Amino acid sequence: MELYCYSDDGHPDMGHHQFNSLFWHWDPYPFILLNLLFSVQAAYAxxxxxxxxxxxSARDRVQAYGDYRTNIEAKEEIEGLQLRPNRIETEKLDKIMEMLHAIKMEKDDSACEY
Incomplete structure (x- = not known):
């Protein structure tokens, strides 16, 4: 709403600014009312x-502990899978050595017959 008041010299702008300066100072620089509203909002928020x-953070701790337990279980399972082929290889090597020993014994027995 624009109000124009004429001052003594007849200039409308001058009267307008004088009117606003007398009655329109509800929140001057540095916006005190706005700062007050923000402070109240921050105080309750x-x-x-x-x-x-x-x-x-409590939910994050529970989730992190669950992730930790899952990682431990996965690590144990991976270690078990790594040991299993080693056992299989050891069993195969034992069988191969028995077979080689049996072949050697056969050769030794056949060599003794002549």
Whole structure:
């Protein structure tokens, strides 16, 4: 809403600024009312935000512990799978050595017959 008041010299802008300067100082620089509203909002929002962060960190701890347990179980399973081929290889090597020993014994027996 624009109000033009004429000053003594007849200039409308001058009267307008004088009118606004007398009655329109509800929130001068540095916006005191706006700062007050932001301060009130921060005052009631901060505890709520802190509680939300606290509950989120509790959920994160539970999830991290579950991930840790899963990683431990996976590690144990991988170690077990690595040991199994070693046992199979050892069993195969034992069988091969028995076969070689049997072949050697056969050769020794056949060599003694002549």
């Amino acid at each position: 901060a505890p709520i935000i802190m509680m939300a962060q606290n509950s989120q």
